[in-house]
Amino acid sequence: MSGLWGALLLVAAGTAAGFGAARELGARRRFLGAMADAAAWMQEEISALATPVAVLLERLSGEGEAAPFFADVAALMQQGCASAWQDATARAAARFFLGGQDVAAVLALGDGLGRYGREEELARMGLAQSRLAARAEAAEQLCRRYGRLLRFAGFAAGACAALLIS
Amino acid sequence: MYGFEGAIGLMPASLRVAFEELPPLWRQNGEEFRLRRGRAPTLYALGAERQVSAPPVGERELAECLALCCGGSAYAVEDELRQGYVSAPGGHRLGLCGRAVLRDGTVSGLRELSSLCLRIARPVTDAAAELEKLVWREGRLCSCLILAPPGRGKSTALRDLVRRLSLRGVRISVADERGELGGAVNGRLSFDLGPCTDVLTGCPKAEAVYRLLRCMSPRAVAVDEITAPAEAECMLQAAGFGAEILATAHAFSPQEALRRPLYRQLLEAGVFSVAVFMDAQRRMLPLELA
Numbered sequence A: 001m002s003g004l005w006g007a008l009l010l011v012a013a014g015t016a017a018g019f020g021a022a023r024e025l026g027a028r029r030r031f032l033g034a035m036a037d038a039a040a041w042m043q044e045e046i047s048a049l050a051t052p053v054a055v056l057l058e059r060l061s062g063e064g065e066a067a068p069f070f071a072d073v074a075a076l077m078q079q080g081c082a083s084a085w086q087d088a089t090a091r092a093a094a095r096f097f098l099g100g101q102d103v104a105a106v107l108a109l110g111d112g113l114g115r116y117g118r119e120e121e122l123a124r125m126g127l128a129q130s131r132l133a134a135r136a137e138a139a140e141q142l143c144r145r146y147g148r149l150l151r152f153a154g155f156a157a158g159a160c161a162a163l164l165i166s
Numbered sequence B: 001m002y003g004f005e006g007a008i009g010l011m012p013a014s015l016r017v018a019f020e021e022l023p024p025l026w027r028q029n030g031e032e033f034r035l036r037r038g039r040a041p042t043l044y045a046l047g048a049e050r051q052v053s054a055p056p057v058g059e060r061e062l063a064e065c066l067a068l069c070c071g072g073s074a075y076a077v078e079d080e081l082r083q084g085y086v087s088a089p090g091g092h093r094l095g096l097c098g099r100a101v102l103r104d105g106t107v108s109g110l111r112e113l114s115s116l117c118l119r120i121a122r123p124v125t126d127a128a129a130e131l132e133k134l135v136w137r138e139g140r141l142c143s144c145l146i147l148a149p150p151g152r153g154k155s156t157a158l159r160d161l162v163r164r165l166s167l168r169g170v171r172i173s174v175a176d177e178r179g180e181l182g183g184a185v186n187g188r189l190s191f192d193l194g195p196c197t198d199v200l201t202g203c204p205k206a207e208a209v210y211r212l213l214r215c216m217s218p219r220a221v222a223v224d225e226i227t228a229p230a231e232a233e234c235m236l237q238a239a240g241f242g243a244e245i246l247a248t249a250h251a252f253s254p255q256e257a258l259r260r261p262l263y264r265q266l267l268e269a270g271v272f273s274v275a276v277f278m279d280a281q282r283r284m285l286p287l288e289l290a
Helices: A002-049 A053-060 A067-079 A081-095 A100-110 A118-165 B003-008 B013-020 B024-029 B059-069 B074-083 B129-135 B154-167 B205-215 B229-239 B254-259 B261-268
Strands: B030-036 B042-045 B048-051 B085-087 B093-103 B106-119 B144-148 B172-176 B197-201 B220-223 B244-250 B274-278 B284-286
Touching: A002 A053, A002 A067, A002 A100, A002 A118, A053 A067, A067 A081, A081 A100, A100 A118, A118 B074, B003 B013, B003 B030, B013 B059, B024 B030, B024 B042, B030 B059, B059 B093, B059 B106, B074 B085, B074 B106, B129 B144, B129 B154, B129 B274, B129 B284, B144 B154, B144 B261, B154 B172, B154 B197, B154 B220, B154 B244, B172 B205, B197 B205, B205 B220, B205 B229, B220 B229, B229 B244, B229 B261, B254 B261, B254 B274
Parallel strands: B144 B244, B144 B274, B172 B197, B172 B220, B220 B244
Antiparallel strands: B030 B042, B030 B106, B042 B048, B085 B093, B093 B106, B274 B284
8 A cells, every 4th residue: 555655656756846847947938038028118118218217127027927027126226227137137047947048138138228328228128139039939949849748757757666666 | 315415315335425424514505516537526515616535436436326317227318418417316417528429410428427517406495585576466477587697596596486386376387498497307306396387398498388388378487597599589479378487597797688689689578577686695686677
């Protein structure tokens, strides 16, 4: 009886690990996608209304997958935009399982934010948005390719381990 | 955000302590902070520039001060930057110097910042007590021109006059091209202009007056610093709309004001019922209008 319980636990643990890994991929994909959308929206706002950074952050903190990130930046703005963006990115990297290139793309959006005239700001943000969109696309592909596989692999690994032990 | 303490909050973090430790007399009478690259910061107070014991100002301090004054959004104040100033929170005003960037012969921006001047704003609630009696006579509002040399407090007097009249229920529209009267930042006014006041910020004065007359149906329009013929022309036309004009202009003496064609034209046309000159003691001396 205890052997059966042990086997079930192994299968459950393997499945949970597989689902956990797939969830990490999904969280990263959603965050990067939300950041790319946010960058596009920020460009539109700056282009049309020259909306100040504080107002942009306030609105972006309200909803969406990247809301916690923008809320962090807004809360840390007292220390300066560049430093606030860096700290918030470090937190987001841990929370959304970002890789080195993802972090670089997020940092590029905040690098120099609000320091330039409208034209330069839009050009800079355009480049950052392209980078984020590319990272979001890569994350999407990774998720599509390995998401289901990871879930199944977790279950399969658990089942194999259970078989081997029993 | 008002006054000396508010202005200190717009200084770079590395210089704040030095400003906070200044003698109370300087703090009470401080008018401007000046940051010049490679030199110690100074405070203009009691008629002289006073050096502050702090390390020399560098590029980083200048950039930090500018970022604080524009709320970290240079693109949002691009038009002001092009003209060499930024309206900061609290009604303070940052003047900038550096290398002008020209595009098609006009200044498109500033780079290589070399010095900054933060003019400290303080709300003064008795600046127009005397003037109000001249402008508001037995429930009747009169058009008024305030003349004074730069730095004597024309804008402060006009701001207080607007507030006082607005408290009386007079609907006033303010054409605040450079944000000096209302100190609007992100849609919020830094100064109290009264409950019946509408402010149009950032729009060239001549155009602003037309817009306000057409859209806000004010009983009076307030304009700070008439300097260009186009502005005088719009005053002349505004008089025909039935709204009173409250305005300020630079003049070093009453005689000089009457000699200048721009102001003489307005006074002769009867646009203003009252014209006053602010003397060195900030008293309002009414001018004899023909």
